[in-house]
Amino acid sequence: MRCEEIFARLGDYIDKELDPHICSEIEEHIKDCEPCVAFINTLRKTVELFKGAGTEEEKIPKPVSSNLMQFLKEQIDSAAD
Amino acid sequence: MEKASGRTFSKPNEESKKEDAVLIELIKKGDFTAFERLVHKYESRIYNHCLKFLNSQEDAEDILQETFLQVHRSLESFRGDSAFSTWLFKIATNGCLMRIRKKKKVDLVSIDKPIDFDGSLLQREIVDWSKNPSLMHGNDEIRHVLDKIISQLPEDKRFVLILKDVEGFSNMEISHILGMTVAAVKSRLHRARLIMRDALTKYFDGTLEPARIGKDENEM
Numbered sequence: 001m002r003c004e005e006i007f008a009r010l011g012d013y014i015d016k017e018l019d020p021h022i023c024s025e026i027e028e029h030i031k032d033c034e035p036c037v038a039f040i041n042t043l044r045k046t047v048e049l050f051k052g053a054g055t056e057e058e059k060i061p062k063p064v065s066s067n068l069m070q071f072l073k074e075q076i077d078s079a080a081d
Numbered sequence: 082m083e084k085a086s087g088r089t090f091s092k093p094n095e096e097s098k099k100e101d102a103v104l105i106e107l108i109k110k111g112d113f114t115a116f117e118r119l120v121h122k123y124e125s126r127i128y129n130h131c132l133k134f135l136n137s138q139e140d141a142e143d144i145l146q147e148t149f150l151q152v153h154r155s156l157e158s159f160r161g162d163s164a165f166s167t168w169l170f171k172i173a174t175n176g177c178l179m180r181i182r183k184k185k186k187v188d189l190v191s192i193d194k195p196i197d198f199d200g201s202l203l204q205r206e207i208v209d210w211s212k213n214p215s216l217m218h219g220n221d222e223i224r225h226v227l228d229k230i231i232s233q234l235p236e237d238k239r240f241v242l243i244l245k246d247v248e249g250f251s252n253m254e255i256s257h258i259l260g261m262t263v264a265a266v267k268s269r270l271h272r273a274r275l276i277m278r279d280a281l282t283k284y285f286d287g288t289l290e291p292a293r294i295g296k297d298e299n300e301m
Contacts, residue, residue, distance in 0.1 A: 011271035017252075038209035045211035046278040049227060050246045060125040064142050068124060069117065071146045076113070076153060 001025045003036055014044050101165040108156055120149050123166070126248075127173050133243050134177040136232050140184075144176040151176075163257060170248065171258040174240065181236055210285035230280045238273035245270050 012018040107115035131141035
C-alpha cells in the first residue's frame with residue numbers, strides 16, 4: 001500500500017471504521033514510514049483536540065432561554081386562539 | 082446539560098430516549114409543562130450547535146426559537162423512527178443551512194462534488210507536533226486557534242465536522258440530518274479534518290499566528 005492510498009483512508013482508520021484487513025495493511029506500512037506516522041499522529045491529535053473543544057459546552061445565556069420560552073408561549077397561545 | 086464520565090453528553094442513551102418518549106406523549110396530550118422540560122433539556126445544546134454554524138448570537142437565537150416552534154408544531158407527526166435528538170438536530174441544522182443560504186446566497190448543494198485528493202496536503206516533510214507541550218488540555222490559545230479555524234471552514238465541512246466530532250452522531254445519522262450519502266459525509270469529514278490539521282501544522286511551525294487566522298480568506 002502506498003502513502004497516497006493510506007492518506008485517503010485515514011478518516012476511517014482514525015475512527016476505527018476500517019476493514020480489519022486494510023487496517024493491518026496500513027499498520028504494516030507505517031512500521032517503516034515516518035512521514036505517515038507523523039501525519040497519522042497529527043491528524044489523530046487534531047481530532048482529539050476538536051473533540052476536547054466540545055467537552056465544556058457553555059450553558060445557554062439566561063436571557064436567551066427566557067426569550068425562547070416567552071416566544072414559544074406567545075406563538076403557541078396565538079395558534080390556539 | 083447531561084454529562085457522562087465528565088464529557089458533554091452527545092449521543093442519547095436509553096434512559097434519555099425513554100425520558101424523551103414520555104415527555105413527547107405528554108406534549109401530544111397538550112401538556113405545556115412537559116414541552117418546557119423538553120426545551121430546557123436541549124436548549125443549550127441546540128443554541129451552541131447553531132452558534133458554531135452561524136457565528137452570530139442573534140442568528141443562533143432566531144434559529145433556536147424557530148427550531149423549537151417547529152418541534153411543537155410537528156411533534157404530532159414524529160413517529161420515533163429515529164431518536165428524538167436526531168430529529169431535533171435535523172430541524173436545527175436545516176434552519177442553520179437556510180439562514181446561511183439566505184445571508185450568503187451560497188448554494189451548498191453545488192459543493193457536492195468529488196473531493197480532490199491531489200496530494201497537495203501530503204507533504205513529504207511532515208513535522209509530528211502531536212506531542213508538543215503546548216497541547217495541554219485547557220490551553221486557551223489552542224482553544225482560540227481551534228475556534229478560529231473551525232469558524233473559517235467551508236459550511237459543508239463545518240456542519241459534518243461539528244455533527245461528528247462535537248455532537249457525536251454516527252455517519253449514518255449525519256447523512257440523515259444533512260440529506261447526503263454516507264460516502265459524502267465521510268469525504269467531507271476527512272477533508273475538514275485535513276484542513277484543520279494543516280492549519281494546526283502551520284500554527285505549530287510558526288507560519289500561522291493566531292491573530293492572522295480569519296484575516297486571510299485564502300488560508301482555508
